[in-house]
Amino acid sequence: MVFFDMTIGGAPAGRIVMELFAKDVPKTAENFRALCTGEKGVGKSGKPLHYKGTAFHYMIPGFMCQGGDITRGDGTGGESIYGDKFPDEKFVHQHTPGMLSMANAGPNTNGSQFFICTASGPWLNRHHVVFGKVVEGMDVVNNIVKVGPHSRSCTKSIVIADCG
Numbered sequence: 697m698v699f700f701d702m703t704i705g706g707a708p709a710g711r712i713v714m715e716l717f718a719k720d721v722p723k724t725a726e727n728f729r730a731l732c733t734g735e736k737g738v739g740k741s742g743k744p745l746h747y748k749g750t751a752f753h754y755m756i757p758g759f760m761c762q763g764g765d766i767t768r769g770d771g772t773g774g775e776s777i778y779g780d781k782f783p784d785e786k787f788v789h790q791h792t793p794g795m796l797s798m799a800n801a802g803p804n805t806n807g808s809q810f811f812i813c814t815a816s817g818p819w820l821n822r823h824h825v826v827f828g829k830v831v832e833g834m835d836v837v838n839n840i841v842k843v844g845p846h847s848r849s850c851t852k853s854i855v856i857a858d859c860g
Contacts, residue, residue: 698732700747700859702836704843705852712812712833714796717826721785723778724798724806724827730777731766731808732859739775741767747808752854754811755844761837762799762811763856774807781805789826791817794837796828814841 698716702709716725730736734746743766752763753771767773776782783804791797791813797820799809812830814837830837843852 697831698729698860700732700833700856702840703853703855703857704839708857709839709854710833710836712836713831714828715831716796716828717789720788721825721827723782724785724825727776727778727782727806727808728796728810728827731764734859736777739766739777740779741773741775743767743775745775745777745808747856747859750856752840752844752856755841755854757841757844759815759817759841760811760813761840761844761854762809763854764799764807764809766808771809774809776807781807784825785827787822787825791820791824791826794830794834795826796830797824797826800824812837814838 698714700712718725731747736745739745752761754762765771765773767775795813798806799811840854
């Protein structure tokens with residue numbers, strides 16, 4: 697289990713607790729877990745390998761919210777604990793509400809960016825690796841999704857204030 701303590705517009709918004717599918721997709725789950733704890737230190741980019749202090753930069757109301765750009769913060773960057781990018785693992789789980797999935801730029805381009813589904817997205821199956829699910833705090837996720845427009849500019853900052 698890992699967690700995010702979220703803020704919206706600088707105000708506390710609640711905690712999201714996530715279970716990771718380490719048995720099904722061990723490399724992907726370990727990447728996310730270590731980025732939550734920050735235990736790997738600094739990456740090749742010179743930036744901390746840590747989600748703490750990073751923003752959710754992309755929301756589609758009624759569908760998903762995306763974050764995890766630890767290098768640039770705007771959705772154009774990211775870095776895994778394994779270096780730059782790492783390959784897709786198994787496509788075992790489906791994109792349904794509450795699922796955590798890797799954001800990517802095509803096959804085998806997983807880094808640190810991820811998204812949380814608030815609706816089903818069957819067209820994403822076999823293209824993005826699902827590696828966990830929200831077990832507490834789906835209300836927080838739904839509030840986050842409501843903040844952002846269907847673009848990469850949000851109306852308020854949505855930040856992972858703490859994680860582990």
